[in-house]
Amino acid sequence: MSLLEARSISKSFRGLKAVANASLEVPQGGIVALIGPNGAGKTTCFNMIAGVFAPDSGEILFGGKRIDGLRPDQICVAGIGRTFQIVKPFAGLSVLDNVIVGAFNRTKHLSEASRSASDILDRLGLGPKRDLPASSLTLPDRKRLEVARALATRPTLLLLDEVMAGLRPTECDLMVEVFRELNAKDGLTILLIEHVMRAVMALARHIVVLHHGEIIARGTPQEVVRDPAVLECYLGEETEV
Amino acid sequence: MNSRARILLSVLGVVLVLLPAFAGNYVISVATLILYFAFVGQAWNVMMGFAGQLSLGHSLYVGVGAYVSAAMFVNLGIAPWAGLWVAILVCMALGAAIGFLAFRFGISGVYFALLTIAFAEFTRIGFDHIEWTGGSGGLFLKVAQREQMDLLNFRGPPAMYYYAILALAAGALAICAWLLKSRAGYYWQAIRENEEAAQALGINTFRYKMIAVLISSAMTAVSGVFFAFYYNNLFPEQIFHISRSIEIILGPIIGGIGTLFGPILGAFVLTVLADSITEVLAYFGVEVPGIKQVFYGVVLLMVVMFLPHGIWPTLARKLGVTKS
Numbered sequence: 001m002s003l004l005e006a007r008s009i010s011k012s013f014r015g016l017k018a019v020a021n022a023s024l025e026v027p028q029g030g031i032v033a034l035i036g037p038n039g040a041g042k043t044t045c046f047n048m049i050a051g052v053f054a055p056d057s058g059e060i061l062f063g064g065k066r067i068d069g070l071r072p073d074q075i076c077v078a079g080i081g082r083t084f085q086i087v088k089p090f091a092g093l094s095v096l097d098n099v100i101v102g103a104f105n106r107t108k109h110l111s112e113a114s115r116s117a118s119d120i121l122d123r124l125g126l127g128p129k130r131d132l133p134a135s136s137l138t139l140p141d142r143k144r145l146e147v148a149r150a151l152a153t154r155p156t157l158l159l160l161d162e163v164m165a166g167l168r169p170t171e172c173d174l175m176v177e178v179f180r181e182l183n184a185k186d187g188l189t190i191l192l193i194e195h196v197m198r199a200v201m202a203l204a205r206h207i208v209v210l211h212h213g214e215i216i217a218r219g220t221p222q223e224v225v226r227d228p229a230v231l232e233c234y235l236g237e238e239t240e241v
Numbered sequence: 242m243n244s245r246a247r248i249l250l251s252v253l254g255v256v257l258v259l260l261p262a263f264a265g266n267y268v269i270s271v272a273t274l275i276l277y278f279a280f281v282g283q284a285w286n287v288m289m290g291f292a293g294q295l296s297l298g299h300s301l302y303v304g305v306g307a308y309v310s311a312a313m314f315v316n317l318g319i320a321p322w323a324g325l326w327v328a329i330l331v332c333m334a335l336g337a338a339i340g341f342l343a344f345r346f347g348i349s350g351v352y353f354a355l356l357t358i359a360f361a362e363f364t365r366i367g368f369d370h371i372e373w374t375g376g377s378g379g380l381f382l383k384v385a386q387r388e389q390m391d392l393l394n395f396r397g398p399p400a401m402y403y404y405a406i407l408a409l410a411a412g413a414l415a416i417c418a419w420l421l422k423s424r425a426g427y428y429w430q431a432i433r434e435n436e437e438a439a440q441a442l443g444i445n446t447f448r449y450k451m452i453a454v455l456i457s458s459a460m461t462a463v464s465g466v467f468f469a470f471y472y473n474n475l476f477p478e479q480i481f482h483i484s485r486s487i488e489i490i491l492g493p494i495i496g497g498i499g500t501l502f503g504p505i506l507g508a509f510v511l512t513v514l515a516d517s518i519t520e521v522l523a524y525f526g527v528e529v530p531g532i533k534q535v536f537y538g539v540v541l542l543m544v545v546m547f548l549p550h551g552i553w554p555t556l557a558r559k560l561g562v563t564k565s
Contacts, residue, residue: 073443105442
């Protein structure tokens with residue numbers, strides 16, 4: 001059974017169709033990547049799933065229940081954690097306190113929230129920086145903090161919005177390893193938007209390609225990278241020289 | 242809190258408790274004023290410092306709290322201990338109305354601040370016309386027999402008022418310290434730093450902003466009750482005036498917004514220095530009208546320019562009472 005199912009969702013902004021009749025499924029325990037050129041509507045899709053705005057039409061089911069139209073906090077409580085493409089750290093708080101805020105989603109007690117936040121920071125390699133103010137972190141660390149905060153809410157589905165952007169290849173591989181482990185050991189289901197193909201190819205078992213708000217291809221990574229429609233939207237149409 | 246901070250806080254507590262034993266009435270009245278501003282500054286800080294919601298109309302809660310308890314006392318003979326609860330409930334209802342209007346319809350930042358000013362202003366104008374509370378002519382409590390202690394009606398010597406406001410300020414400090422370490426405290430700070438990210442982490446931002454407003458308005462209502470029974474006269478023109486709201490927020494801003502000791506330190510610095518300047522000038526036979534306000538302006542300017550986070554964070558580091 002699929003954990004997340006979006007059935008022909010659409011969203012327009014003042015007549016501009018950002019997403020049109022897009023359907024996608026994320027199976028329980030799966031890792032699905034949503035790719036596409038800039039402006040394809042990937043983040044709009046994410047925002048509809050995460051409750052930032054409701055789809056104009058279509059429906060979104062999570063664990064069999066409709067979640068379209070719910071507020072972002074209700075969706076987080078339901079078990080969907082998300083990161084932001086443009087990172088939004090709580091700049092004035094320490095790294096640890098940032099993650100504790102997320103951990104409070106599943107507990108009322110500071111000691112428990114603090115413990116689970118520390119564990120997550122260690123897992124993401126941010127342990128030594130826990131007492132620094134979040135404002136002092138570098139961009140790669142801020143991306144990691146986004147992930148740590150989302151993980152602290154203990155989601156069953158994690159939405160990652162370009163967390164690899166700006167990371168060096170070695171850092172990227174480390175992140176991939178973390179997500180693989182979370183997926184294999186903790187059974188975390190992941191839906192990611194990503195431009196870094198190195199990460200997409202290493203992580204995703206299934207890829208959905210979005211172009212001009214419409215889904216133009218879907219399949220395994222190997223299938224998708226050979227799909228003429230995908231090549232066309234990324235590289236342009238093949239012409240005789 | 243480290244051991245050094247504990248020692249300093251204990252020493253401060255002992256000095257404050259023993260103060261009436263060796264200080265004269267003048268010092269007690271200045272100390273009462275400092276603690277009053279520390280208390281109401283703490284209340285405002287819950288909303289702005291913790292949850293990031295700027296209120297420029299806190300005189301509303303001071304005034305309504307004062308008027309409700311005083312009018313019940315003067316007109317109906319109801320003791321302030323009962324009137325206090327009515328005052329708290331009325332102020333919380335007002336806070337809830339303002340909060341609901343603002344947060345339900347997405348009014349934030351400067352626009353929220355304008356809304357709080359508007360409520361304070363039209364309440365001021367409203368009270369000018371309410372006969373039951375004396376209208377613009379004011380409401381007067383019978384001046385206390387300063388020698389006799391009448392705890393039931395909260396009339397008594399200056400030391401009684403001093404201990405009452407000391408207990409309130411200490412209680413507010415304890416409550417705020419506890420709140421900051423609670424889930425609500427973390428959620429407020431998250432909302433203050435980035436509301437969108439806070440919501441994505443499962444925080445019902447509407448609910449937590451409302452809680453901050455309710456706690457803040459309830460605490461400020463208590464300060465209003467104290468104000469009424471300490472000063473004995475209330476005029477809408479004075480108590481609801483925007484300058485009163487500004488006076489409330491100067492302490493926390495100068496001391497350090499969002500910190501626990503900022504409101505206390507700010508109240509101390511402003512009151513003591515402003516009083517000293519007036520005294521010194523009076524000694525030289527100079528009387529400058531409005532010198533206090535000029536002084537407030539200068540201090541605010543200096544703090545904003547050189548210590549934008551307030552005096553307390555810097556002082557705390559110098560005293561060695563914080564981690565970093």
